[in-house]
Amino acid sequence: MSEHTFKSVEEQLAHIKKGVAEVIPExxxxxxxxxxxxxxxxxxxxxGVDPTAPDLHLGHTVVLRKLKHFxxxxxxAVFLIGDFSAMIGDPTGVSETRPPLTREQVEANAKTYLDQxxxxxxxxxxxxxxxxxxxxxxxxxxxVRLCSHYRLARMLEREDxxxxxxxxxPVSVHELLYPLLTARDAVELQSDVELGASEQKFNLLIHRxxxxxxxxxxxxxxxxxILVGLDGQRKMSKSLGNYVGITEPPSEMFGKxxxxxxxxxxxxxxxxxxxxxxxxxxxxxxxSDDKLHPMDAKMRLAEEVISDFxxxxxxxxxxxxxxxxxxxxxxxxxxxxxxxxxxxxxxxxALLVELKLAPSKAEAERLIKQKAVEIDGLxxxxxxxxxxLTKPYEFLLRAGKKKFVRIIVE
Numbered sequence: 001m002s003e004h005t006f007k008s009v010e011e012q013l014a015h016i017k018k019g020v021a022e023v024i025p026e027x028x029x030x031x032x033x034x035x036x037x038x039x040x041x042x043x044x045x046x047x048g049v050d051p052t053a054p055d056l057h058l059g060h061t062v063v064l065r066k067l068k069h070f071x072x073x074x075x076x077a078v079f080l081i082g083d084f085s086a087m088i089g090d091p092t093g094v095s096e097t098r099p100p101l102t103r104e105q106v107e108a109n110a111k112t113y114l115d116q117x118x119x120x121x122x123x124x125x126x127x128x129x130x131x132x133x134x135x136x137x138x139x140x141x142x143x144v145r146l147c148s149h150y151r152l153a154r155m156l157e158r159e160d161x162x163x164x165x166x167x168x169x170p171v172s173v174h175e176l177l178y179p180l181l182t183a184r185d186a187v188e189l190q191s192d193v194e195l196g197a198s199e200q201k202f203n204l205l206i207h208r209x210x211x212x213x214x215x216x217x218x219x220x221x222x223x224x225x226i227l228v229g230l231d232g233q234r235k236m237s238k239s240l241g242n243y244v245g246i247t248e249p250p251s252e253m254f255g256k257x258x259x260x261x262x263x264x265x266x267x268x269x270x271x272x273x274x275x276x277x278x279x280x281x282x283x284x285x286x287x288s289d290d291k292l293h294p295m296d297a298k299m300r301l302a303e304e305v306i307s308d309f310x311x312x313x314x315x316x317x318x319x320x321x322x323x324x325x326x327x328x329x330x331x332x333x334x335x336x337x338x339x340x341x342x343x344x345x346x347x348x349x350a351l352l353v354e355l356k357l358a359p360s361k362a363e364a365e366r367l368i369k370q371k372a373v374e375i376d377g378l379x380x381x382x383x384x385x386x387x388x389l390t391k392p393y394e395f396l397l398r399a400g401k402k403k404f405v406r407i408i409v410e
Contacts, residue, residue: 005074006037012073016222018277019270020066021198024205024221032192032220036075043192045070046078048131048185050086051109052101056116057243058305059227059236062271063195064120066224070193071125078127078189079117081110084135085185088178116246119309134188135181146180149213150206155179158202179203183210191219198223227271232261250310250318255402257302258322262287262294265301273304299323325404335396335404342409345386348373355407357399367399374398 006012012033016023023029036043047067049060071077086106114128138146156162161171179202186194186207196204204221212218226235229242236243244256260268269280283300286292299319307315338355349364352373358364365383367373373380375395393409 005040007073009033009037015069015073016066018069019062019224021223021225022201022221024201024208024223028218029193029220029222036192042075043070044076044078044190045193045195046080046186046189046191047195048080048082048085048182049113050082051106051113052086053109053238055238055245055247056113057236057238057245058272059229059243061120061246062224062227063197064117065272066195066222068120068122071122076127077121077125078129078191079121080185080189081113081128081130082182082185083107083110083130084132085178085182088174088181119246129189131182131185131188135184138184143177146184147177149210150180150183152176154206179206180210183207186211186219187214187216190216192217193220193222195222195224198225225267225271228264228267230256230260232264246309250306250314251321253306253309254302254315254318254322257305258295258298260298262298265294265298268305269301273301275304325402335406337406337408339408339410340389342391343389345388345390348380348385348387349383351387351397352399355397355405357397357403357405364399372400 007015009030013030016029032043035041045067047063067077067079083103083106086109087101087103110130118126155176156165161175164171182203183206187210191211194204194207201221201223204223208218208221228234229236229240230244231240231242234240234242238245244253246253248256257268266280266284269275269283270277275283283292283297287294287297299322302322303315303319306318310318348368349358349361352358352364352367353361358367364373368380368383368385371379371381375397389409391409393407395407397405397407
């Protein structure tokens with residue numbers, strides 16, 4: 001790529017810094033971008049991901065999107081699968097030693113990761129590597145040499161280790177090896193920039209130090225903020241149940257995103273869309289000036305995010321469906337139809353359990369008392385209500401916010 005093909009350093013830096021938590025150190029990134037533009041050599045920018053679970057959620061996509069920004073600017077995006085390091089387990093943010101994964105688990109997860117990653121990255125322009133390429137070939141002598149480049153005192157400065165030792169919780173020796181082995185990745189890849197979440201800062205700085213120990217220039221570490229989950233309080237995580245999976249159906253993703261607190265949507269706009277800071281600030285002003293309803297701003301956000309993973313048409317349909325069901329209180333087009341044979345009258349609570357709209361009769365009664373059960377759009381408030389199933393009849397039954405069933409008695 002020749003000099004004039006790269007955008008100006010100022011333009012590149014503005015694009016790169018959008019939504020970023022920290023650039024360590026920024027003057028070095030500036031120098032690297034200038035050198036790259038002069039020589040026509042793209043920067044090598046890498047993101048390492050340990051495939052510890054099979055599915056990605058929106059939280060994972062924050063750093064992936066930043067890698068895509070570098071890719072869009074003409075730099076080399078390196079996606080590193082930590083298939084070897086995943087078997088050790090990253091100690092970052094972990095209060096106890098985690099059980100190592102088997103190679104079979106890691107390989108299965110890695111395959112599904114790649115399918116999902118290419119919803120964001122350009123498959124043809126991405127260099128995909130696995131750290132087992134070099135880490136699994138290391139012998140005892142190589143490991144000893146690697147360890148000789150780093151001091152224990154520096155390692156124990158790490159917050160995770162320090163707090164565990166202070167609380168008399170065990171720290172396994174293999175956990176100390178984790179940041180050293182992943183630093184070897186940075187040496188092998190000869191990266192100019194490494195991306196990670198802000199909680200990964202300690203690891204990224206060790207990687208930078210280790211590159212210098214091996215005679216390389218030392219990469220720039222670029223960290224991204226943690227995406228707060230749907231509860232508006234804690235990091236998005238599958239284990240906390242406050243996540244949006246990128247392979248979930250569009251309507252499910254849409255419903256989940258509409259549940260976030262209004263004030264959280266601005267960081268989602270910043271971290272999950274390509275809108276400029278100026279555009280986001282303008283939207284925020286419209287909402288605060290009562291020119292735009294917060295729900296409309298949130299619907300735009302949900303539609304934009306979902307179109308990245310499922311396409312514009314699917315995102316538009318999910319938006320229309322949400323509008324119909326939750327704002328216009330109509331039934332979703334794809335509401336399942338259940339046919340019932342004519343028979344004697346049946347209590348509504350029993351019918352709700354039979355149709356799996358409530359797990360028990362007690363829960364069905366609770367829903368009815370809360371006026372969360374509707375028949376053809378009208379709330380039912382009598383838990384003793386009986387349904388007349390003696391003659392042909394069609395009605396729409398709704399339980400809670402999202403469960404609809406169209407019932408045909410014949």
